[in-house]
Amino acid sequence: MQKEIAEAKRQHKVKSLKLRMIQKTSREKTKELLLMSRKQIKVIVGLLTGHCALKGHLHRIGLYNGDLKCRLCNRETETAQHVLCYCETLDRKRQDIWTTQT
Numbered sequence: 536m537q538k539e540i541a542e543a544k545r546q547h548k549v550k551s552l553k554l555r556m557i558q559k560t561s562r563e564k565t566k567e568l569l570l571m572s573r574k575q576i577k578v579i580v581g582l583l584t585g586h587c588a589l590k591g592h593l594h595r596i597g598l599y600n601g602d603l604k605c606r607l608c609n610r611e612t613e614t615a616q617h618v619l620c621y622c623e624t625l626d627r628k629r630q631d632i633w634t635t636q637t
């Protein structure tokens with residue numbers, strides 16, 4: 536039961552982060568996005584939707600059968616959710632992004 540509650544909290548946090556990223560639009564951000572390459576936009580959309588070249592997704596679609604642990608921290612399954620919200624290796628970077636974006 537605690538596992539389900541923890542997962543629900545994680546899902547809520549991811550949804551909040553996605554909404555925060557999407558709802559906080561501005562002319563500056565629009566210009567930034569329009570200047571990005573197709574490849575950069577593909578990465579962003581992939582991370583937001585979970586359909587990206589991370590081990591968890593590649594395993595889910597049958598393209599990867601190796602170790603699913605995050606290549607950065609080697610602690611949890613490498614998913615977009617993990618990379619965006621929980622990877623300890625990216626804590627500092629995530630903090631820098633969120634404090635300059637708000």
Ligand SMILES: [Zn+2]
Pocket residue numbers: 605606607608609610611617618621622623624
């Ligand atoms: Zn990690």
